[in-house]
Structure formats: C-alpha cells, structure tokens
Amino acid sequence: MAVKFDRISNLIIVLVTLIVTSYLIEICSQLIIKKLPAYDSRWVFRAKKPPAYSDSPYFSAEFMHESSNGEKGKFDDKVRRLVNFEGKYINVIDGHRRTAFVPEDAKNTVYIYGASTIYSQEVPDEYTIPSIVQRKINEITTQYKVVNYGVSSMNSEQQLFFLHETTLKEGDIVIFFDGGCDIIYKVYNDYEYGLNINTLRNSEKPGVLESRILPVLEKLKLIHFAELLKYIKQQSPPLHTRNAEEVNARAIKASENFANNIRLAHQYSKASGSDFYHFLQPSIFSLKSRTKHEQFLIDNFLLTPPGMEFVYTHSIDKFANQSDALNADGIISVDLRSVLDNRQGEVFLDFAHTTGRANEIIATAIFSMVRWKR
Secondary structure, three states: OHHHHHHHHHHHHHHHHHHHHHHHHHHHHHHHHHHOOOOOOHHHHHHOOOHHHOOOOOOOHHHHHHHHHOOOEEEOOOOEEEOOEOOOOOOEEOOEEOOOOOOOOOOEEEEEEEOHHHHOOOOOHHHOHHHHHHHHHHOOOOOEEEEEEEOOOOOHHHHHHHHHOOOOOOOOEEEEEEOHHHHHHHHHOOOOOOOOHHHHHHHOOOOHHHHHHHHHHHHOOOHHHHHHHHHHHHOOOOHHHOOHHHHHHHHHHHHHHHHHHHHHHHHHHHHOOOEEEEEEOOOHHHOOOOOHHHHHHHHOOOOOOOOHHHHHHHHHHHHHHHHHHHHHOOOOEEEOOOOOOOOOOOOEOOOOOEOHHHHHHHHHHHHHHOOOOO
C-alpha cells in the first residue's frame, strides 16, 4: 500500500513540475517577445508610407492595393509568366508590364529583360526603369519602343529562355539587367535552376517546427513559446548559408553559369542583327555607405532574408569578375553596383527594391551606355 502511495505521489510531483515548468516557459517567452524588435512585413511596412515614398505623388491606398495585387504570375517548369492586369497605376498587357510613352511610329524594339526591379511593382507604369528609358529615348528619337520583360524572381538563365522565345529583327536592342536573382535563388536558396514550379513546391513544404512542434505547443496553450520559436526561426539564416566555403562554391558555379547565359544572349541577339547590352544590377549591399534607415531595412528579417548580406558579399565580386571577362570578350557588360552611391534621400524599400528616384538614376545610366540610332 505504501509503495502504491509513493508511486502516486511521485507521479503528482512530476505532473506538477511539468505544469509549473510549462507555465514558467510561457511567462518567460511572453517577457522575451515583448523585448524583441517588432518588424512589419512587406505590405504592412509599405502601406505606412516609408521614407522612400516621401515625395511620391502617386502614393495612396488605391496605389498600394494595385501594387500588392497587380503582379500575378503562373509558374511552369522553366519560368514564371505574368497574368494580365488592368488598373489606374499598374497594367500588364499581353504578359508584359505596360511601358509608358511608347511612340506610335517606332520601327525597332528595345527588349529589357530582368526580374522584379525591372517589372517595378513599387511604382506606377510611368516610373518603371523601362518607361523612364523610353521617355529618355523619345527626347532624341521616336525610332524605338521599349518592351518590359521584367518578371519577378527570374534569373539570367530564365531571361535567356524568354529571349529565345522572342523574334528579333535587325536594329533591335536587347538589354539584360540582372545578377540579383542569380545570387538569391542559386546561391542563397541553392536552387540549381532558379525559382520554378518544382522548387516552389519544395519550398512550400512545412518543416518539422511548423508541422509537428508548433501544433503541439498550441494545443498545450503555450502560445507565446510557439511565437518565440517562430520568431527565432524567421530571423535565423538557413543552415546552408552559414558556411563560407559552401557559399563560395555555389557562388563560383552560379557566376560561371551567369556569364555563359550572357554570352548565349549576346550570340542570339547578334545573329538577328540586334545590339546587346548587359548591366549588373545594384542592391542595398553594394552601397559605399548606408543610412540608419537602410541598415534598418537590412535588420528587418521580414524585408531582408537573414543571411542575405553574408551570401551577397561572398558572391558579388565573382559576378563582377565575370562582367569584366565579358567585356574582355567584346560583350558590353556594365557594372552598376555603385550607381546609387550618390542618391539623394531614401530610395530603398528593402534590400533590392527601389522607388522612382532610384529608377530614374538606373534608367539614366542604362540610357547613357546604349548607342542609339537617330
């Protein structure tokens, strides 16, 4: 009888200990969460009119609604294709973001291939890089119309895929503006072929934390502890981005593939009698100095993926070296990493995306490097 009583007593002690420990963990988690930096996600942050939008005449709730909903696409096993959209500020026509200021009597086409920075969902049609390039061309000639081939998340290999679908003619101009998504998807995310329907499906699979641990904690009413674990995971760099040797190895491979894509794009363009220009894009990490706000954008892991700066700094010089090698081979490749060093005011919304003032600077740099026929 005494033995049975002792077992019951021990069981009660264990249960009480577990309950008290769980309660203490929950209380401590709540206190820790209150002291952690609170960051806004992309659209919550942008809706509050951050400094980069301070002098943007178009900024409004209506614009933000179009900005967050106008860029839709469908993935296949190679690329992502845009879905048409009609709005006051943002329009996608025949699978391409609308270019403003296009002359009716244009004889040749300027195709600008890139990712989200070329698509530019952060601004209305008139403020995208391709539209600004078009406006500047119109000041010297009406011979060209610009087509915006910007599609979010596409790297140089996927741009090449789109180019091969394009029928060029003599006198056309092809512009590749890239580097960022090659680093993001091939080095940071370790996707060999970039973002497509297959890698997207794999990336959406929940991990052990989301599928097993958090549901149990929520059933046990350890809500704050669950939130703390989610916060820790969100702000932690992925394991495969922490080893410099592994990152360097992926960067070397990605940069070599990148250069090969540019060579093939140049070859395809020249075979049709078209001119080809390549531009290595800037980012917040390539600035020679940062403002406090720019550092905040990097620190906010909901705007800049944790570990991205580490990966970028271990990768970008390899891409710049490939750009130099392309020039040595007679392919015009312009390194624009420093193009925003003399910016006036805030222009970044996160580590990669900018508003109208930065787009104006970038478009001017692109325009000035191209040999236009008048």
